Amino acid sequence: MHLPHTMRFIASVSTDSTRCKRSAFSFLQSKQKRRQALVLSRIHEIVSSPDLNVSSVLSIIKSCAAALPTAEFSNLLQKRNIESHTALYWAIVNHQREALLELVKFIPKFSRACSADLRLACMTASDHDSFMLLNLGDNFDPKDKSLRRILGCLRDDIQVYEWDTADRSKNHFYVRFVFRMFQKRLRIARKFEVEFVAQGMWTMTLACCPC
Known part of the structure; x- marks a missing residue:
């Protein structure tokens, strides 16, 4: 079948236009991936370098956040893209508190996978303070959370305190609990549970015995 010259010209222009769009899209994707890789490498540097001072950490994180859209930066921080863990995991394990506090500002809500990774980090580092700071035990007992609301x-x-002893193998610790509206919550719900981190993850159940 022979197409008129005009139709062949239009078809040619249309094909060239499609190729051009694909090429532009591919270029943008490649550019975006390079930008993400660069940001991730800087974040990796932060959470694995204890010698960085606070001002440098804050400056690098701000520049990384500015390089990507807000949602994209938040997703990047919650992916297990550094040795099969999130950047936040390594910030906890390596005791990078300043970096952790700054990074979580860009995450409106932790994904389930990220939350699980953070819980694991707190348990690995025996870091109860970060566990409480990030509210990682807040969803453990959803009924009690709803009641408190x-x-x-x-x-x-x-609050968890390590026992000051020369024999570290004994892993002694003690915990201080302050329960808000304790009796009222217990009378209404009959029981509730709390979690804390001390040489591992612990759960304590408080129940009201039936009369």
Whole structure:
């Protein structure tokens, strides 16, 4: 079948236009991947370098956040893209508290996978402070969380202290609990559970015995 010259010209232009769009899209994708890789390498540097001072950490994180759209940066931080863990995991394990506090500012809500990774990090590092700071135990007992919200009850205060002993193999510790509206919550729910980190993950159940 022979196409008129004009139709062949239009078809040729259309094909060239499609190729051009594909090429431009491919170029943008490649550029975006390079930008993500660069940001990830800088974040990797932060969470694995204990010698960086606070001002340098904050400056690098701000420049990384500015290089990507907000949602994209948040997703990048929550992916297990550094030795099968998130950047936040390594910030906890390597005791990079300043980096951790700055990075979580860009995450409105942790994904389930990220939350699980952070819980593992706190358990690995025996870091109860970060566990509480990030509210990682807040969803452990959803019924109690809902009840506290209805009652206008503040979060319980749980503090873990390592026992100062020469024999570290004994892993001694003690825990201080301050339960808000304790009796009211127990009378209504009959029981609730809390978590804390001390040489591992612990769960404590408080229950009201039936009369």
